[in-house]
Amino acid sequence: MKNDLRQHEKEYRNLIENANSIILRIGSTGKILYMNPFGQAFFGFAQEEIIGKNIRGTILPEMESSGRDMSNLMVAISKDPAQYETHDNENLRKDGSRVWVLWTNRAVLDEKGEVAEILCIGTDVTLHKEAEKQDHRSREILEEKVRQRTRELQKVNEDLLFEIVERKIAEEALRESETRYRSIVEDAVEGIFQTTAEGTYTLANNAITRMLGYDSPEEFMSVASNMEELLFADPRQRLAFRNMLKANGRVKGFETQYVKKDGGRVWVCLNVRAVHDDRGNYLFYEGTVEDISSRKTDEVMDGITRALCTAIEVRDPYTAGHQERVTELAVAIAKEMHFTDDHLNAVRIAAMLHDIGKIYVPAEFLSRPGMISENELNILRDHTEAGYGILKGIAFDYPVADIIVQHHERMNGSGYPRGLSGDQILLEARIIGVADVVESMGSHRPYRPSLGIEKALEEIRENRGTLYDATVVDVCLKLFTQQGYRLDT
Known part of the structure; x- marks a missing residue:
């Protein structure tokens, strides 16, 4: 039995030490243990x-x-670990380059209940930070999803990891370590598995069986010896996956669709590697599988949003780029007002679609040079209600349809279509309303040339608190006059 325990300890220790995550123990003063x-x-x-x-x-x-001061971060974490259970920050590599890491911290207390050590588990999120700079219009949707999944993965029994790293090689310790490692595998949120070279599953945890609709790992592994072959919805994807694994000994970030027990499909991301013994002989394949259906749904939703925006600009070619410029300015204002990532995403989507109702406005009204008649103006104003009708049935996380229908309302009740005033108007709509006015006056229109950005800023300054939200106006003026913001026209 002692040999069995030692073998289990070795297997589980190998699983932890080969994990694709940073595992760090530090003393209360910041010393790396x-x-x-x-x-x-x-x-x-x-x-x-x-x-x-x-x-x-x-x-x-x-x-x-x-510019954020990091010198007191360790002191703050030691004093109040719960406040820093999960956070991200910039870190240094030996070569001086900087990377972003998402950390999960767990305090280890001594007999007196004081912090003796801190266990930290880190995931590299540098690519997400770089993607945020390159395309902020899509980052907000993805970033929170990534963080949520990362948090879920990192919350898997951090205290057990700490115990295993320090466990002495002794019979009782081996037994406890084997139990703890098994618990980590079985209770992990992410699917963990082992297969033979032919694709027969020899280990599967609860997460993967729940993901695929099976009642237990035993049921999942007993269905068929060629379970892997049955899982891939597209046989060509399985062939490509197998060829990559055979050629490289590992596959990372392979996205495909699996077939569930009930015949439904689920998008997954696979990370698999070959495991060898000390002599280099192949033993088995092990890996993880992550449900990415939510991210795929978000990508589809983002694609639909962009397609709708393109349709609007085709209908109204004279205002091509208007939506993007309004979106960029509205998001910049919301960031200065310290909106959360989800909240920023709501502003972004609503701003991108704020003129979706123009699809119902006759094209000749939108592109005709010169002034339009009162009757034509009334028809044009109907685009807010039309936009509401198009989007009200879509289950956004925030009331996007309500934001869109209100973006022409004014603080004193003189706007349209419903004559709302003050706090009756959603804050997001007030932000988009200011961004829309500034961009419209600062850009060319079929019926007039650009009035210039100074004229636009004068308009919101003079009507601050009357037509436009005072705080939103102040933030917008600060962006242009103090921070050098410019409309990319």
Whole structure:
């Protein structure tokens, strides 16, 4: 039995030490007590170079590139670990380059109940941060989803990981470690599995069976010896996956559709590698599978939003780019007002679609040079209610349809279509309303040339608190006059 326990310990320790996450133990003063091989490779340090060093000045900079002071971060985490259970910050590599890491922290208390050590599990989110800079219009949808899934994965029994790393090789300790490692695998939110070279499953945790609609791992593995072949919805995808695995010994980030027990389909992301013994002989394949259906749905929704925006601009070619410029300005204002990521995404989507109702306005009204008649103006104003009708049935996380129908309302009740005033108007609609006025006056229209940005800022300044929300106006003026914001016309 002792040999069995040692074998289990070795297998589970190998699973942890080969995890694609940074595992770090630090003392209450910031001294690095342990860093797993993945973390050493990620930051570029050998074990003897990093163990015993203070986290400050090695992997934690004194100040982030954004100017945020990081010198007191460790003190703050030690005093109140619960407040920093999950956070992201900029970190340093040995070569001086900077990366972003999403950390989950768990305090380890001594016998007196005081913080003795802190267990940290980190995931590289640098690519997400770079994507945010390159395309902020799509980042907001994806980022929270990624963070949510990362948080779920990282909450899997961090205290057990700490115990396993430090466990002495003894019979009782081996038994406890084996139990703890099994618990990590079985209770993980992300699917964990092992297969033979032919694709027969020899291990599957509860997460993967729930994901695919089976009652238990035993049922899942007993259905058929060629279960992997049955899982792939597209046989060509399975062939491509197998060829990559055979050629490289590992596959990372492979996205495909699996077939569930009831015949339904689910989008998954696979990470698989071959495991060998000390002599290099193949043993089995092990990997993880993540349900990415929500992200795929978000990508489809984002594509639909962009398609609708394109349709609007085709109908109204003289205002091509208007929606993008209004969106950029509205999101910039909302950021200055400290909106959350989800809230920013609501502003972004509503701003991109704020003129969707123009699809119902005759094209000749939209592109005709010169002034339009009162009757034509009334028809044009109907685009807000038309936009509401188009979008009210879509289950957005925020009331996008209501924001759109209100973006021409004014604080004193003189707007349209419903004559709302003050706090009756959603804050998001007030932001888009100001951005719309500034962009419209600062850009060319079929019936007039651009009035210039100074004229636009004068308009919102003079009607601050009367037509336009005072706080929104102040933030908008600050962007242009103090922060150098410009409309990209």
